Amino acid sequence: xxxLLIKGDHQRAVEALRRSYEGIPEGTPVRLAKRTSNLFRxxxxxxxxxxxxxxxxxxLDVDPEARTAEVQGMTTYEDLVDATLPxxxxxxxxxxxxxxxxxxxxxxxxxESTSFRxxxxxxxxxxxEVLTGDGQIIVATRENEHRDLxxxxxxxxxxxxxxxxxxxxxxxVKPYVRLRHLRFDDAAExxxxxxxxxxxxxxxxxxVDFMDGTVFGAREQYITLGTFAxxxxxxxxxxxxxxxYRSIQRRSVDFLTVRDYIWxxxxxxxxxxxxxxxxxxxxxxxxxxxxxxxxxxxxxxxxDRRFQFVARVDRWRGRRPREDVIQDIEVPVExxxxxLEFFHEKVGMxxxxxxxxxxxERWPLYPLEPGRTYVNAGFWGTVRxxxxxxxxxxxxxxxxxxxxxxxxxxxxxTAFYSRDEFWRYYDGETYRRLKESYDPGQRLLDLYDKCVxxx
Numbered sequence: 001x002x003x004l005l006i007k008g009d010h011q012r013a014v015e016a017l018r019r020s021y022e023g024i025p026e027g028t029p030v031r032l033a034k035r036t037s038n039l040f041r042x043x044x045x046x047x048x049x050x051x052x053x054x055x056x057x058x059x060l061d062v063d064p065e066a067r068t069a070e071v072q073g074m075t076t077y078e079d080l081v082d083a084t085l086p087x088x089x090x091x092x093x094x095x096x097x098x099x100x101x102x103x104x105x106x107x108x109x110x111x112e113s114t115s116f117r118x119x120x121x122x123x124x125x126x127x128x129e130v131l132t133g134d135g136q137i138i139v140a141t142r143e144n145e146h147r148d149l150x151x152x153x154x155x156x157x158x159x160x161x162x163x164x165x166x167x168x169x170x171x172x173v174k175p176y177v178r179l180r181h182l183r184f185d186d187a188a189e190x191x192x193x194x195x196x197x198x199x200x201x202x203x204x205x206x207x208v209d210f211m212d213g214t215v216f217g218a219r220e221q222y223i224t225l226g227t228f229a230x231x232x233x234x235x236x237x238x239x240x241x242x243x244x245y246r247s248i249q250r251r252s253v254d255f256l257t258v259r260d261y262i263w264x265x266x267x268x269x270x271x272x273x274x275x276x277x278x279x280x281x282x283x284x285x286x287x288x289x290x291x292x293x294x295x296x297x298x299x300x301x302x303x304d305r306r307f308q309f310v311a312r313v314d315r316w317r318g319r320r321p322r323e324d325v326i327q328d329i330e331v332p333v334e335x336x337x338x339x340l341e342f343f344h345e346k347v348g349m350x351x352x353x354x355x356x357x358x359x360x361e362r363w364p365l366y367p368l369e370p371g372r373t374y375v376n377a378g379f380w381g382t383v384r385x386x387x388x389x390x391x392x393x394x395x396x397x398x399x400x401x402x403x404x405x406x407x408x409x410x411x412x413x414t415a416f417y418s419r420d421e422f423w424r425y426y427d428g429e430t431y432r433r434l435k436e437s438y439d440p441g442q443r444l445l446d447l448y449d450k451c452v453x454x455x
Contacts, residue, residue, distance in 0.1 A: 006058065006060050006061070007060060007061075009055075009058075010056075010058075010060060010072065010164075010165060013055035013056060013072075013164075014129075014131075014137060014164055016055070017051070017052075017053065017055075017056075017131060017164070018131070018135065018137060020051060020052065021051060021131060021135050022135055024051070024443075026441070026443070029445065030050070030051060030443055030444055031050035031051065031158075032050045032051050032053050032158065032162060051162075053073070053074050053162065054074070056072040056073050056074040056075075056103075056164055056165075057072060057074040057075050057076070057079070057101075058071075058072050058075060058079075059071050059072075059075055059079060059080055059083040060072060060165065062083055062084055062087055062089070062170075064087040064088070064089065067089060067169060067170045067171065067172070068126065068167055068168065068169060068170060069083070069084060069089075069091075069167070069168055069170055070165060070166070070167050071102050071165070071166055071167075071168065072102075072103075072164065072165055072166075073101065073102060073103030073106075073162060073163035073164050073165065073166065074101050074103060075101060075102050075103075076098060076099050076100065076101055076102075077091070077094050077095060077097075077098060077099075077100050077101070077102065077105070078098035078099065078263075080102060081094060081259065081262055081263075084170055085173070085258065085259060087170075088172055088173055088174075089170040089171065089172060089173060090170060090171060090173050090258070090262065091121065091124060091168060091169075091170060091171075092114060092117075092118035092119075092121070092123070092124040092168075092169055092170070092171050093110060093111065093112050093114050093115055093118050093119070093120060093121045093123075093124065094112055094114075094262050095110035095111065095112055095121065096112055096263075096265040096266060096270070096294075097265070097266050097269070097294040097295075098263060098266050098293065098294060098295065099294065099295045102121070102163075102166055102168070103162065103163040103164075103166065105121040105122070106121060106122045106125060106128070106153065106154060106163055106166060107153060107154065107155075107156055107157055107158055107162075107163060108154075108155065108157055108410070108411070108412055109121075109122075109154065109155060109328075109366060109410050109411075109412075111328070111355050111357060111376050112212075112355065113210035113211055113212040113224075113226060113355060114171075114209070114210055115355060115356065115357035115358070115376075116197070116198040116211050116356040116357055116358055116373070117201065117209075117358075118171075118360070119357060119358060119359045119360045119361075120154070120357065120359065120363075120366075122153070122154040122363065123359070123360050123361060123363075124168045124169040124170075125150075125166050125167070125168050126141065126142075126167040126168060126169065127139055127140065127141045127150075127166070127167045128140050128141075128150065128153065128163050128165070128166045128167075129163065129164045129165040129166070130149065130153070130160075130161040130162065130163055130164065131161050131162045131164055132149075132160065132161035132438040132439065133159075133160060133161055133435075133438055133439025133440075133441070133442075133443050133444040134438060134439055134440060134441060134443070135443075136438075137164070140153070148433070148434060148437070149161075149434060149437075149438055151361075151362075151363055151364060152363075152364055152365055152430055152431070152434045154363045154365060154366060155363070155365040155366040155411065155426065156365055156431070156434075156447060157411060157447060157450060157451060158444065158445075158450075159435075159439070159444050159445050159446060159447045159450055160434055160435065160438050160439060160444065161438060161439070161444070173228060173258050174228035174229055174230050174258065175229075175230065175231075175232075175257065175258060176228070176229040176230070176231065176232040176235065176255055176256065176257060176258060177209070177210065177226045177227065177228060177229065177255070177256050177257075177258055177261040178226065178227045178228075178229045178232070178253070178254075178255055179224055179225070179226050179251075179253065179254040179255070179256065179261075180203075180224070180225045180226075180227075180252065180253055181222050181223075181224050181247075181248045181249075181251060181252055181253075181254070182222060182223045182224075182225065183220070183221070183222050184221050184222070184223070185219050185220070185221075187215075187218070187221060187336065187337040187340045187341070188337045190213065190221050190223060191333060191334070191336045191337055191375075193223060194211070194213065194223055194333065194336075194354075194356050194373075194375065195333045195334075195356075195373055197211055197223075197225070197356075198211070198333070198356045198358060198373045199373070203225055206227060207227055208225050208226070208227060209226055209227050209228050210224075210225065210226030210227075210261070211223065211224070211225055211226070211355075211356060212224055212353065212354060212355045212356075213353070213354030213355070213356075213375075214245060214248050214351050214352070214353060214354070215340065215350060215351055215352040215353075215354060216249065216350055216351050217344075217350055218340070218341075218344050220249075221354075222248050222249075223354075224248060226261060228258075229255070232255035232257075233255065234255055235255050235256055235257055235260070236254050236255065236256055236260075237260070238256075238260070238264060238267055238268075239260065239267050239289060239292065240289050240292075241281070241284055241285065243267075243268055243279060244264045244265065244267065244268065245265075245268065245270065245271050245351065266293060266294045267292045267293070268292065269294040269297045269298075269380075270351075270353060270378075270380065271351055272297060272380055272381065273292070273297060275297075275381070276297060276300060278292065278297075320384045320385055320386075320387065321384075321385050321391070322382040322383065322384055322385070323382060323383050323384075323385050323391055323392065323393060323394050323395065324381075324382055324414075325347060325349060325379060325380075325381060325382065325383050325394050325395060325398070326379075326380045326381070326413045326414075327378070327379060327380075327395065327398060327409060327410070327413050327414075328376055328377070328378045328409065328410040328412070328413075329376065329377050329398065329402045329407055329408065329409040329410070330357070330368065330374040330375065330376050330377075330402075330407050330408050330409075331374060331375060331377070331402060331405045331406070331407035332372065332373070332374055332375075332405070332406055332407065333356065333373040333374060333375050335405040335406065335407065336354075336375045336377075338405060339377060339401065339402070339405055339407075340352070340377075342401050343377070343379070343398075346394070346397055346401075347379070347383060347394050347397070347398065348383065349379050349381050349383055352377055352378070352379050353376075353377070353378040353379070354375055354376065354377055354378075355375065355376040355378070356373055356374070356375050356376075357373075357374050357375075357376060358370075358371060358372065358373050358374070359371075359372075359374075364427045364430040364431075365426050365427055365430065365431060365447075366408060366426070367408075367426075367427055368408070374407070392414065392416060395414055395416065396416050399415065399416055399417070403421075403425065408425060411447075411451040415451055415452045416452065417452055419448055419452075422448050422452060423448070426447070431447060
């Protein structure tokens with residue numbers, strides 16, 4: 001009965017949203033009004049309110065037998081994980097930050113340490129209910145008449161439509177995760193080991209369920225391997241005074257509960273909490289544990305972005321301006337050492353997060369070769385601009401290098417491609433066909449305009 005009521009609420013929300021969408025005057029930009037965002041493409045906060053999707057934030061059903069979940073598009077992964085773990089299940093890929101929504105990870109991109117096994121979050125989708133640009137509500141699957149949208153939806157960033165409901169695969173979990181932190185002094189050796197594990201799913205005769213990496217410098221880099229465990233001799237807690245990423249340098253073996261493992265990066269937003277002083281022992285004790293969260297830090301960054309406090313202090317002190325370098329990129333695994341060498345020399349930021357992935361299928365708007373191992377490199381911070389250089393100097397260097405290495409970059413942050421370059425990298429021909437089919441009136445933004453021009 002409860003399940004029927006929840007699904008009835010969903011249908012009423014769908015109809016209300018359809019009416020709301022139809023009421024928006026033609027020519028008015030259509031956006032979502034969301035409580036949180038994990039994008040770093042900043043817009044003027046004075047823009048008109050977006051489409052209210054607050055009624056689409058629930059887990060509709062978890063089926064332990066079929067190992068599936070039906071979830072509304074604005075549901076956060078934090079809420080989804082809380083609903084699935086009691087059944088001994090989790091999504092195939094859980095992006096690192098609690099407030100990433102399932103719909104956001106599917107229409108954008110998400111990645112985590114299971115991606116070498118299961119690809120990206122959208123590869124676990126079985127069906128998606130979408131409000132398209134022409135105001136229709138359609139259900140797309142791999143086999144039905146809307147399979148073109150099913151495969152073209154990932155990396156479209158809401159420019160073809162908005163996901164209202166998704167049915168996804170789940171995988172079984174155990175209560176604990178045993179971690180092994182393997183140190184490497186050489187990027188080439190790290191790459192060889194990472195590639196071998198991605199292909200075999202094991203290391204030293206033990207199965208590997210999770211794999212990511214952390215680069216602290218050219219001579220200090222780690223692969224972290226996680227394996228499910230029924231029991232643990234102890235569990236570490238990195239939600240309070242202790243800091244997870246520092247443990248990588250100090251421990252070779254560690255144990256976490258499965259929930260703490262899933263959210264190990266969120267407490268300190270990887271390592272970015274240091275920018276707010278939260279890693280200083282005194283500040284850390286004062287800072288409430290409930291506020292040690294990525295969404296809190298993200299709001300602080302947005303506030304500074306709006307009022308330019310840090311930039312004003314730098315100018316007052318006579319310091320060169322800083323450039324935000326906030327990106328995730330993918331390169332083929334064999335090109336990783338070359339990318340890291342370039343990054344150390346030209347950018348010099350650390351740490352760097354590494355996450356191997358292998359796509360299971362081809363998704364045209366983010367065309368990774370299925371079965372080929374790529375490595376995501378994530379880096380988030382600021383770098384002083386060299387004298388006389390334009391504000392986007394480092395980001396443009398990175399963009400060109402990634403393209404030269406046959407890689408791609410995620411579009412949640414700044415991009416500078418020319419229009420021709422962009423559509424060459426992100427399959428403009430397929431995108432145009434989808435736009436003509438599902439948004440012929442151009443009510444939603446164009447992908448290039450949204451992600452590069454920042455409209």
